[in-house]
Amino acid sequence: MPHDATTPGLRRNLLNEALIRWRCVVHGELHRSSLPELLAAMVADTVRDFPALRPHQRHPWHAFLAQLAAIALHRAGRAQPWTDAAGWRTALLALTPADTDGAAWCMVAPPDRPALLQPPVPGERIAAWKNVLLAADELDMLVTAKNHDIKAARARRAEPDDWLFALVSLQTQEGFLGAGNYGVSRMNGGFASRPGVGVAPPGAWGTRWLADLTTLLEQRTTIADQQGLAAEGGHALLWLMPWSGAESLSMQALDPLYIEICRRVRLDEAAGALLARATGSKVARVASKDRNGITGDPWTPVDAAEGKALTVSGAGFEYKLMTELLTGGRFTHGAAWRLDGWPQDVVLQVVAQATVRGQGKTEGYHERRVPISPKLRRRLAGPQRVAVAEMARQRVAAIADLRKLLWSALVLLFANGDGGDRNDSISDKAGRFARPFEQGEDARFFDDLALEAEAEDADRLGLRVQWLLGLVDRAEHVLTRAFDAGPRNGMQRYKARAAALGRFHGALRGAKPVLPDLAPHYAQQRREAAAEPRGACHD
Template sequence: MDIQFSLLDQALIRYRTSTRQERHATLPELLAAFNADEVSDFPALRPHQRHPWHAFLVQLAAIALHAANRETPFETAAEWHAALLALTPDDSDGAAFALVAPDDRPAFMQAPCERGASRTWKKRIATPDALDMLVTSRNHDLKAQRMVHAEAEDWIYALVSLQTQEGFLGAGNYGISRMNGGFASRPGVGVVPNGRWGKRWARDVQLLRRNRDQIAKTFGLKKKSGVALVWLQPWDGASSLSFSELDPFYIEVCRRVRIQAQGETLSAIATGSKVVRIAAKERCGVTGDAWTPINVAEGKALSITAKGFDYKLASTLAFSSEYEPTIARTLLDDDGKEGVFILAQGITRGQGKTEGYHERRIPITAKMRRLMLKQKGDEIAEAAKERIGEIADVRKTLWSALCALLGNGDQNVSDDTKNKANHFARAFEQGEDRRFFDDLAREIDADDRKSEEHDQWLLALADRASGVLEQAFVAGPRSAERVYRARGAALSRFHVGLRSEKAPPRMARVLKQRNEARKAAQSESFEEVSDGSN
């Protein structure tokens, strides 16, 4: 079998420039374009593949630069070509960066096996989306096996996605080391600077290079001569690599798969393994990954639930000390003062399925940036925590009022009524989720954020909850007698609840002040009318 579809020598990867011009590039040409920040996006890259593709390109560049003893990225494609080829001295013909190569040679993201071994493998895969890890979703997010007219780049992205973020899928199908268990995920959290793909890539490469020795020391990885490109190592499916053998920037593979070519048409063939490729179960995903948050108290990598990066988790990851900040979350002076945000990405996995791809952008204003650079992010975390608690209190009061409305004002509430109330209360919270960080930013940026800005937000929060309650009137009882009773009970429970001793003291205070101001205004208006009539 010949070496075919080389990423080093064939322009297999499409990208678009800032002027929306579409170009085809080799892998070295792409890295050179990144260095010039010319890449706007990748037309064939699917959303759930964005993080693994970014992480792969950052890790690969960091590995190549370290091997070349160079601090800054190469500027030309020829330099990148030489640097990447130097990483595979036993395969100087570039087989390790080709999609198709003989079984006993490494191919791109494909570990070598015995010559001719793949002929006995049973699992044949006709399309790249069937190879990609999201096939386990059973069409939950994307229809499976639809890419019948796939190009080589589709297989490139599918391989990177499978080999660097897949989990456990039954005996013989083991997952990666960089996640907390086989049913977890590999989330990515990091700062995105003002710029395009190359800007973020360059900053993350810089951060990895800067933290290399610390990663090796903290996580017990090899500073020198460690296994960096795991797919170069032969794998018979019966042996695992020790975690301590790895390079701090290691790029792993977790499945035994080989790409095959029939003319210009590609397909894949795969088989299971008896053991995981990297023996690191006891590490619970704590591997020195630059983008994976680690829970400080538990000592485990983050695993997202079906809620994804809701406002509670996102604010914790962005500002709180509950999770160790990822290397990529470090703010740099040249990130820019505007247009900077923290990006959280990940797939929720379950037993034999996925529960959605999740992505969240958390804007970082100029003032937030200054606080974070001065290690004062706790001020932002405290403001976010206070708001989260107040939203929860208002949601609870709203839910109680909804139960009164939908239960016809009765004291005993059925499960069906509770479920209906949950529907409306959830809609309220989802609305607050969508606007949470914009509202938080306004408070942080305000000169007097401890009083006026927060007070105005509290009033608006109460008004939005009241609006949801009124919208629910249409789902309440229809008869005149019951309508009066149910709506009266709901409104009473809502307004009294926000002003009771159990309500947030600040909420009760600002509502009282607004009511007094309105009464005073009405009184003045009445006096003016009375004076005019006299």
């Protein structure tokens, strides 16, 4: 039986109250809006950012807004979003026909009623739940190490949108955190992460949101067919149904764009301040263990060979992983990865975001953006993608080979020029000194790759040689900078430096060169040197 609009106990209604802070793209003015007003502003692309949104909450918030809007449009039978707040409010309220008073969009509601991202818990006394959270960041999914990473429980004077963003983060990207605390279905295991990988056009928040919204509407049937989800009539907002913690929902009963919850949590209000109460569950909300995170999530790449959703490591989106994502082959992308259908001259960017989780810890928030020029996009979207992938593979291999050579030269340096005098301490020290080389190449990798990938065939060999020569120069610079950390004794110093440089250049110019593509260049150098008259003077 639908409830009327006068139901007591409903507070902080996002359909009617201006609870969400955002800043305008023009002059950065601060606005406060209801959820429908915010969606109308997103359509107009006037939202620059959300001042209360923490970096690790960016993807969950973007995904929540895109999924929610796509569900509302589909249920209303529309292809184009509403431009006014009234249209959005009507559509959102229509998603909760049993709660016409807006309870499901309130941050606080009676325990037997749904509240935003909070399932009903009829018959339970939430005041008896032992886990009471007084700060918004306590509710969030981050695990910190003794307050050293990020100070815990800082947001004690939080505003409603602080709690809102923390709630979205918890319920849509949290993992396993001990018995009774299960994670979301959209990740490969409880210690994995829910990545956010897609292609975005230039613009403010609304530009990417609108692009993904359009794609989600177009792809929802395909997602349902591929994943065995309910193309029509499935559960879309999983906080609407009561949850005692003892029962799971089957994937087959879910809408292709379902917005999930993973924890039994309820917000409350005391003395005008919000707080949260949480308790455990016996099972996960969605029965998805055998899926390995493959749920049709539009922003989650799938490792095709292993049959698992991408799990980002503590290294984040380093250049090797980004190369595999960009050039294809290993990963099957979600719907948000789209290279076709854009205006011909638009410059796109790959957006990759993830909060990396570990066992009882967080290994950092990682975000990377890689620009894609129109020319590179055409090559990645067409048959030349294979050639671009091979260019990238060769560059990755060249960096690895040169880093290994650099490390061996550093070992020789720190061993006083004695190749047989090596121990773990010297090896570790060489690794630390070699690390900046690869970090530097990571930072410039895609800019350098784009120059070769966009070039005409006749120019590519020359660009490759120039890049390799620059690579060698940068590695040698790292080696010579380490000289000060080598031996101080005069005799040993000269011996160690000469041995290190000899190892480095000998491996580049020897019979089996580390970088074979440079062999013709070095051979030409030797011929030119041999052809010079002895004793010739140069200006």
